Amino acid sequence: MRMFFNIGRYFLLLVQVFSKTEKRSVLYRQILAEIEYLGINSLGIVAIISVFMGAVVAIQTAYNIDSPLVPLYTVGFTTRQSIVLEFSPTIISLILAGIVGSRISSEIGTMRVTEQIDALEVMGINAPGYLILPKIIACVFINPVLIAISMFLGLIGGLLAAVLGNVVTVETYVYGIQSWFVPFEVIYALFKTAVFAFIITSVSGYHGYFTKGGALEVGRSSTKAVVYSSILIILFNLIITKLLL
Amino acid sequence: MIEVRNISKSFKGVKVIENISVCFEKGITNLIIGQSGSGKTVLMKCLVGLFEVDSGQIFFDERNFSEMSFKKRKVFRKEMGMLFQGSALFDSMNVERNVMFPLTMFTNQNFEEKLERVNFCLNRVNLPNSNKLFPSELSGGMKKRVAIARAIAMNPKYLFCDEPNSGLDPKTAIVIDNLITEITEEYEMTTIINTHDMNSVIKHGDKIAFIYEGKLWWEGNKDEILHTENKEINDFVYANETLKHLRK
Numbered sequence: 001m002r003m004f005f006n007i008g009r010y011f012l013l014l015v016q017v018f019s020k021t022e023k024r025s026v027l028y029r030q031i032l033a034e035i036e037y038l039g040i041n042s043l044g045i046v047a048i049i050s051v052f053m054g055a056v057v058a059i060q061t062a063y064n065i066d067s068p069l070v071p072l073y074t075v076g077f078t079t080r081q082s083i084v085l086e087f088s089p090t091i092i093s094l095i096l097a098g099i100v101g102s103r104i105s106s107e108i109g110t111m112r113v114t115e116q117i118d119a120l121e122v123m124g125i126n127a128p129g130y131l132i133l134p135k136i137i138a139c140v141f142i143n144p145v146l147i148a149i150s151m152f153l154g155l156i157g158g159l160l161a162a163v164l165g166n167v168v169t170v171e172t173y174v175y176g177i178q179s180w181f182v183p184f185e186v187i188y189a190l191f192k193t194a195v196f197a198f199i200i201t202s203v204s205g206y207h208g209y210f211t212k213g214g215a216l217e218v219g220r221s222s223t224k225a226v227v228y229s230s231i232l233i234i235l236f237n238l239i240i241t242k243l244l245l
Numbered sequence: 246m247i248e249v250r251n252i253s254k255s256f257k258g259v260k261v262i263e264n265i266s267v268c269f270e271k272g273i274t275n276l277i278i279g280q281s282g283s284g285k286t287v288l289m290k291c292l293v294g295l296f297e298v299d300s301g302q303i304f305f306d307e308r309n310f311s312e313m314s315f316k317k318r319k320v321f322r323k324e325m326g327m328l329f330q331g332s333a334l335f336d337s338m339n340v341e342r343n344v345m346f347p348l349t350m351f352t353n354q355n356f357e358e359k360l361e362r363v364n365f366c367l368n369r370v371n372l373p374n375s376n377k378l379f380p381s382e383l384s385g386g387m388k389k390r391v392a393i394a395r396a397i398a399m400n401p402k403y404l405f406c407d408e409p410n411s412g413l414d415p416k417t418a419i420v421i422d423n424l425i426t427e428i429t430e431e432y433e434m435t436t437i438i439n440t441h442d443m444n445s446v447i448k449h450g451d452k453i454a455f456i457y458e459g460k461l462w463w464e465g466n467k468d469e470i471l472h473t474e475n476k477e478i479n480d481f482v483y484a485n486e487t488l489k490h491l492r493k
Contacts, residue, residue, distance in 0.1 A: 022350050022351075023349070023350060026349060026350065110336075111335075111336075114331055114333060114336075115329040115330070115331055115333040116333050116334075116335055116336070118290075118295055118329065118333065119327065119329060119333040119335075121294075121295060122293050122294075122295065122322060122325060122327045122405075123322060123323075123325075123346075123347055123350070123351075124318070124319040124320070124321075124322030124323055124351075125350060
């Protein structure tokens with residue numbers, strides 16, 4: 001029963017989030033601020049993880065190629081497929097659920113327990129729209145950009161590992177990357193990233209918004225936000241993959 | 246004037262306030278007093294619409310707040326200002342942006358006009374030149390004063406203060422009390438203060454409503470409260486040993 005209550009309350013909150021905002025100029029400014037706070041500030045960790053992830057995928061692919069019948073450009077091809085289809089959009093989104101999700105939930109949760117949200121409501125401001133909508137728009141816009149950068153850096157990481165480890169030549173690796181390239185796969189990856197971004201921000205916003213109590217509950221809300229966002233990302237990854245591929 | 250007619254509110258079947266009817270006058274300091282857990286904060290949250298009442302009605306100068314649509318309430322709220330117990334300043338904004346916030350959201354004034362109003366409000370609460378400070382850099386008393394400045398920025402008709410001097414030293418508490426009273430008289434506002442601070446009651450209680458176990462137990466003013474024979478009030482007022490001694 002509790003689950004149905006939470007689902008219902010989540011959708012009711014979304015209705016408030018997307019109802020009329022007070023001032024568009026304020027919304028635009030907040031979106032830009034959130035793009036920097038939630039997106040640009042996560043770029044460093046995304047870059048580091050992507051480079052190493054790409055390197056590991058390339059090394060493992062090369063390590064598993066036993067048969068001389070399998071061409072060496074398979075290293076580049078497999079790295080690209082793994083990075084574009086799964087590692088960048090899903091794994092990086094899971095990591096962003098941890099970084100961004102806990103950030104959103106603890107920020108809004110703290111505002112709730114310190115009566116800042118009550119202050120907004122007394123002023124007559126649509127608090128969910130003011131607090132959560134800019135975060136959703138910012139992440140739905142910036143996360144696909146982060147993932148595109150992650151894909152690029154992942155492939156660079158794979159190249160560095162393959163070439164420096166004397167696994168394949170630069171030409172062979174690049175040839176593998178270019179082989180049987182389907183542009184729709186990038187669209188699919190970026191689309192699911194946008195869906196994951198919506199899940200991360202709305203679920204985290206929900207858990208923060210309905211925090212009750214004090215500092216301990218703010219921490220619990222952050223944990224719940226990350227756990228539920230991650231579960232939903234995995235679930236929707238399956239659904240979107242089944243529908244689009 | 247704010248008129249409350251027979252309002253009740255319960256949570257999970259437990260009645261927190263029951264059938265309260267009381268009138269809060271314009272231009273004076275109206276106090277709601279009572280022990281912790283008596284229901285005074287719930288009553289105030291019902292008055293500002295943070296909680297919906299189960300039954301009864303609230304009138305703001307003959308306008309029925311309980312029956313207003315969500316849209317009408319939103320417009321009406323611009324006439325309200327509220328000072329929260331913990332000040333509720335926005336952590337991410339400096340003092341200037343905190344006070345400017347309602348002006349940014351609800352007016353079409355340009356930055357210079359808004360800044361002029363912000364500086365006026367900050368001067369009024371004796372906090373000039375503090376525009377660029379963040380809430381984390383302010384003392385408890387300063388936070389309360391910034392919160393008062395934010396509450397009066399839109400020139401409200403109704404001011405609600407939830408335990409404005411809790412957590413403050415006695416001297417700063419008096420400064421905050423005096424400031425609220427001065428502003429109330431100056432702007433002819435209807436001010437309601439939730440408190441259990443006896444200094445505030447004795448000095449500023451032009452009208453006092455005593456809430457006991459969720460019910461309106463007694464009504465009167467600062468002179469009457471010291472001489473009433475009501476047991477529950479006396480238990481509350483003379484809980485302080487010094488006052489008890491003085492009474493004897």
